[in-house]
Amino acid sequence: MTAPIRIAVIGLGKIAHDQHLPAIARSHQFDLVATVDRAGVSEGPTPFFPSIEALIASGIAVDAVAICTPPQVRHDIAQTALEQGWHVLLEKPPGATIAEVVALREAAQERKVTLFTAWHSRFAPAVEAAGAWLKGREMTRAKITWREDVRIWHPGQDWIWAPGGFGVFDPGINGLSIATSILPSPMFVVSSQLSFPANLCAPIAAQVSCRDRSGAPIELDFDFLQEGPQHWDIEVETTSGTLVLSKGGAELSVSEGALGEHDTRGEDLVGEYPGLYRRFAALVRAGVSEVDVSPMRLVADAFLRARIVQVEEFHE
Amino acid sequence: MTAPIRIAVIGLGKIAHDQHLPAIARSHQFDLVATVDRAGVSEGPTPFFPSIEALIASGIAVDAVAICTPPQVRHDIAQTALEQGWHVLLEKPPGATIAEVVALREAAQERKVTLFTAWHSRFAPAVEAAGAWLKGREMTRAKITWREDVRIWHPGQDWIWAPGGFGVFDPGINGLSIATSILPSPMFVVSSQLSFPANLCAPIAAQVSCRDRSGAPIELDFDFLQEGPQHWDIEVETTSGTLVLSKGGAELSVSEGALGEHDTRGEDLVGEYPGLYRRFAALVRAGVSEVDVSPMRLVADAFLRARIVQVEEFHE
Structure with a gap:
């Protein structure tokens, strides 16, 4: 001990x-x-x-x-x-x-x-199984959908709208943190449209087209004004089946049917942080660092290559 | 041979x-x-x-x-x-x-x-001497001024105004490529104001505040509408003297006076590319790569953390 x-x-x-x-x-x-x-x-x-x-x-x-x-x-x-x-x-x-x-x-x-x-979404219950299923498969297309209602999930978080707060990429980067850990090949941005409310310094919606090294398209659909059902989903088509990772990494299904059992009872997204702290303890005990900026790099690239569109003011 | x-x-x-x-x-x-x-x-x-x-x-x-x-x-x-x-x-x-x-x-x-x-400005005649002078010195403040007339230097280059063309950062990144190679400590962006012409997708001017790890401020002043004298200068104050690297890395002076002789007769900026190709040949012969994204990272960060201001349309 x-x-x-x-x-x-x-x-x-x-x-x-x-x-x-x-x-x-x-x-x-x-x-x-x-x-x-x-x-x-x-x-x-x-x-x-x-x-x-x-x-x-x-x-x-x-x-x-x-x-x-x-x-x-x-x-x-x-x-x-x-x-x-x-x-x-x-x-x-x-x-x-x-x-x-x-x-x-x-x-x-x-x-x-x-x-x-610490990229907490990487510790969601079904992420590891999704990565294992994708390993060695050839991806032909992917879609990352992160659509949520900012008024529900980020009440009073003014910092999210300030420069460096990332706006809709604050949740969207969770999807990117999963994608960069499970997709078989590195991805990069080829075009980007960012919607900035006229009164704020960060995007409220983003449509970003990416590709992997083999040319397979990866579409990002991020929106902060989603009402009704909320979506945090990654769909991946491969030459040998399709994968859907939904609820922010909590649920996995593949074209052959649901893959194994991911017992998320009573955990929901709370279940990510125990795993995250186990990793932190292991890193400290081993005396090593884990520094991964790849999800941020994609967000920065989406800004760098953006067509910026001004949309109506947003008020909480 | x-x-x-x-x-x-x-x-x-x-x-x-x-x-x-x-x-x-x-x-x-x-x-x-x-x-x-x-x-x-x-x-x-x-x-x-x-x-x-x-x-x-x-x-x-x-x-x-x-x-x-x-x-x-x-x-x-x-x-x-x-x-x-x-x-x-x-x-x-x-x-x-x-x-x-x-x-x-x-x-x-x-x-x-x-x-x-290939970051060609790093091969400008006085850059190596500037790096040698700064080595081991403690920087207290720096300013990177890249102000040029886009109509003179980039005629017909529509790509510079398209997403991913970087606008005024296309020349400004030359200053950043020098700074990242000669400054004693890594730098990062703390605030940024980018001016986008109403009809274009890239900034025509940028005011960016950076810092190094010890907290020393580094101001970037980039402008594409500079008339009259053009400026491609890096000024660095240290606790033991001041350095001015001017004309895009071609001329160096330090507070003790001009430092050595940098014979640029008949070379001007053309002198950068022979050195750049010597480096490329050496890398190929040695079987190694040299991949440095640090100047781009600063540009991306300046976009990521930007307050974006719309300014009047620009037409060449």
Whole structure:
């Protein structure tokens, strides 16, 4: 038995409360030793601080931090944590830009600590089986549909509409994080149309055409104004059958019928974070980092190659 | 004496005529065996083809290609060339997106041929001395000014205004290619304002604030409507003196006065390409690739984190 990893959670927003704190509470590999939030208030007996600097000044022993703030402020907090010799888990997306994540990777290497770009959707129940089914198959076409109602899923999250907040790509990047881990060949953007509300700095919808190296088309259909049924689906056609991964990676069916059983009772999307924290613990124990910017690279490329269309104002 | 590398130049636009063909003609390490252009016409005795497929069908022996087309079509031509087992030089920027360059890197590795992302400004006469002077110094501030008149330098280049053409970043990325090779620490974007003409899909001006890992600010000032004197300058302040690299890397001065002599008589910017082709030949002989996307990453990040401002229409 090794000692638990003493962890502080920084940024007590929706994702910290819904996912990180419960996953840490259930894990035997982590001890929550502090929480940090610029504007939050202390809850329960865990020591609370208004900043990472105050946490450092407290002298509390910390091994690792999970950074769950909006992406625009993650870099500076992560850099401060790495300078303390702390291991760092970055909630997705790992930053507001790619180059800042590359700079953090170098800082983690120098300090010999673990940096983990945590793409939670990769830990959804059916993702591993989907990857196994696709391995060695030849893809002919794919479609990634991420259509959700921003008013339901992102209430009050103004940061999502600010530069570096990614707009509809904030959820859409979850689909890209799955696709980049299960598709047989790397993909890249060939054209992109982004719809920006006249009053905001991030897209509310995106239609992006990608291809893989063999030329197979991959269409992205991302929308933040989806009413009624919500869609988080990846469909992949191959020369030997079709795969549908739905509900954000929770359910899998293939053309031969449902593939195995994925028991998601009582887990739903909550089930992603226990797996994510098991991976983080394994990386820390092994003394290695896992830094993958490939989903962000696709988002950046979709901006770089975009035809930008102005659409009507959006107000929550 | 090894045999010269048999090279074809693909895409006979301004940069091929002004730089690539003269540099190849003067080099003892390359033999020009063909030229390829979708719309161009044959000039002189060199075999000419309207497409890479026609070049392949001709059966002419080719070792390498230099791809000088607009960036939006580079990937497919490069992929075809790599599949032939040909070495590939990509004019800057190496593609319209980052992920396509990463995919080409993997294809080159599989084929065990050389892929070279050629950033010509890094071969400007004073760049190496600037890097040597900065090495080990502590940077406190930098400014990268790339202001030129698009009507003078890019006549008729409609691709520059199309998605993936980068607009003012097409020249600005030259400054970034120098900065990423000489600055002591990696840099990343913290805010960005891009001005898009109402009738076009790429920025005509960019004001981008970056930082390095120690927090030192780096300001980018890129403009395509510069009249009068043109500016391609990098100023770097350090705790032990100031450096000014001007004329796109051709001239260097430091606070102690001009640093050494950089004989640029009769070379001007033409001097970059002989060095670039010497590097390509060395890479091919050594059987290695040089693939650096860091300048593109900064451009992509500037788009990703942009506040976009619509400005008046631009017509050449």
